[in-house]
Amino acid sequence: MRELVVLGTASQVPGRTRNHNGYLLRWDGEGFLFDPGEGTQRQMLLAGVPASAITHLCVTHFHGDHCLGLPGVVQRLSLDGVAGPVRALYPASGQEYYDRLRHASVFHEVTTILPAPVTGDGPVREGPFGTLVARRLSHPVESFGYRLVEPDGRRMRPDLLARFGIGGPDVGRLQRDGSFATGDGTVTLDEVSEARPGQRFAFVMDTRLCDGVYALAEGVDLLVIESTFLSAEAALAERYGHLTVAQAARVAAESGVRRLVLTHFSQRYDDPARFHDEAAEIFDGEIVVAADLTRVGMPPRR
Template identity: 60%
Template sequence: MSLRELLVLGSASAVPTRTRNHNGYLLRWDGHGLLFDPGEGTQRQMTLAGVSATDLTWICVTHFHGDHCLGVPGVVQRIARDGVEHEVNAAFPASGTEYWRRLRHAAAFHDTAVIRERPVSGARARLDTGDAPFTLTACRLDHPVESYGYRLEEPDGVTMLPAELAARGVRGPLVRRLREEGVVTTPDGRTVTLEECAVRRPGQKVAFVMDTGVCAAAYELAEGVDMLIIESTYLDEDRRLAAERAHLTAGQAGAVAAAGGVRHLVLTHFSERYRAEDEERFRRQAAGPFRGEITLVRDLDRVPLPRRRPAARPAGG
């Protein structure tokens, strides 16, 4: 059975607190494990969450501020120590390659050859995901150091309609050919197209938007996703401070989600300036512009992806 969920390993911003570790987010996706922004302490949080280094297939760093990357040395050394044999891709801003390599080799250890570097550059980049069941796109955000958000997309599929297949005489091997080729000829000479016998099943989509000011790329990443994991460092009354430091407020995160038609909004990356009793205000302020489901995460939370969107249009529509 496939598993698609977000595991929150840390949810603080620049300074960890007693209840919130530095950033760390593991997206589980059908046997793949995408670790976003491993901050300091991520290796220990993985242990507390029951996550193994063998679960990781991607490490995606948005930028090289410490709360988003100081866990890289421990994670890499754990991959080596545990003898992970499969390839682990590492995506990060190309402009920070020197930082990546310092982190990658921050201490003496028996190295591993399984990590494949995937530096990202330009305003928008499509990463090579090989035979993985998703695509991965990076878009440059607005932050004092070069920062990228990531968008994971499952290709759309199709759901075959048995009654329509039977009515047109499409049976046995012809069904597979119709799915793969889009058109078949039945034994009685009829031409049947895929759109006559199937409806399109939208693929699931997730976006990960960390440190950024309000910008077009944040909206682009969020467009039409099932889950948006996004920073909400400040409350709305501190929007001037957010603008100065190129971060988002809870209300601004909600506005991005509302504009994109997001289904599930996940708020994280909270400033240490706020107290525990302030936390529900983040939810309320995000709910001003956004009417969908909102999760204000805590460390070690598991957040399942929403159920698939229903098939809503002909396969060829």
Template identity: 65%
Template sequence: MSSRELVVLGTSSAVPTRSRNHNGYLLRWDGFGVLFDPGEGTQRQMVRAGVSAHDVNAICLTHFHGDHCLGVPGVVQRIARDRVEHAVSAVFPRSGAEYWRRLRHATLFNDTRVIVERPVGGDVQEVAVDGAPFTVTARRLCHSVESYGYRIEEPGGVTMLPDRLAAYGLAGPLVGRLQREGRVTAPGGRTVTLEECSVPRPGQKVAFVMDTRLCEAIKPLAGGADLLVIESTFLDADAALAEEYGHLTARQAGRVAADAGVRRLVLTHFSERYGAEDEPRFAEEAAAAYAGDIVMARDLVRVPMPSRHRPGTASRP
């Protein structure tokens, strides 16, 4: 059974709290798993969330601050210990290759050969991720160190219209042939095209935007995303601190989502300076700029991808 969801493993920024672990996000996509920014404690959070090393097909790091990468040693060693056999792509900023090496080989263990390093550099780069059913694009953000955001996008397809197929007498192998070849001869002798029996189905898109100030790279990452996972480290009252340290406020995250036409917004990476009583304010400030679906990320929750159905695209007259 196909499943597309975000498993949230941690939601704190630089300092974990009693209720929030360091970062960690597993995007599950029809059996393919991308682990973003595994911070300290991610291996244990995976156990608590009911996911295993076998669920990880790629590890993507935005940058090498500790709250985004100190979980790498435990995750890599668990991949080796559990004898994961499939390739695991490791995507990280090329400029931090020395930090990756230290994390990758932090302690003695029976090493694994399945890790495939895919360093990224420059302003924008399409990343080869072994076995992925989608493309992965990295864009450089604006933080105090080199940092990248990621966009995941599957190819578009079509949705077949059963009433149109029935009207032309198409069923079984003829439908498969129509999908493969784009046209087929119906039982009555008429040539039927794929366009006559289907409507376009856009591929789903996910954007992952961590530590950054507002910058030009964010919009192409987030544009039209079904799911945007984005840092909202500060509240608006602390906007000056956000700018100083290279972060976003909740209101800015909401504005990004609105400008980019995002379908579901996931706020995360909250500063430890805020208590539980402050949490509703993050969603309120984001909602002041964005009228769509807002999710306040919490450790161990699962956030489903929005339905493929978009108003006005489910059927054709």
């Protein structure tokens, strides 16, 4: 299963229909919870997502709408008996804020949470799922975006395997060794498979346009990106360190993004269609104007 579960889509002030931020990326057996704002624990319940699905807590920065739900999530992990380990990634410059949120109240701690403060650009976590990369963004406080990259691989072709008479356990041996000896000679992996590009995901929150935004978005299948303001408020966006929907769409268009998810909307707007319309003038790919409790799947492999 690879999908984005949207838990909240508001910016600084939540509304009647939009909770503070919260985004869970389910990626095979991993669960990356990005920016758990206030109310995330309840939103997970409404979305049907158990605490046990979380394996990583990823905080972009320590403004309240991106982190005030962290104490509740941390305590819920222990309440539900999740052994972990769960890795917590956050800007190292905000260590004091992480410490306060991590131990905000008294509770019986069960879950092992491993802090992994982010100090700069580059890989911050590697595993069977691929590589998680952080890039510094441009915001009044230090902020990092995240990019998840699955390594490229090979897809086995049943028709080619059949042509060479390879089946059963021999397929696994061929994948492991890169070649397999048959009665007619040696068959290489390249002869019975085709390239399978790895999937890519990016999460870009509170930032002005900067090199980091483009580095995160380059060639991704699914881009989740803030679009706090409509274009008419471009001056406000620049002043407060945010993107307009037109800027977010331009990033997607210039970076070859396949599916664009717009979110983090200012409370001043009550018509989501305006965000779609402005983005569609610039980006001709698939556009999702995020709503609370919706699910967005990863596009099929290229």
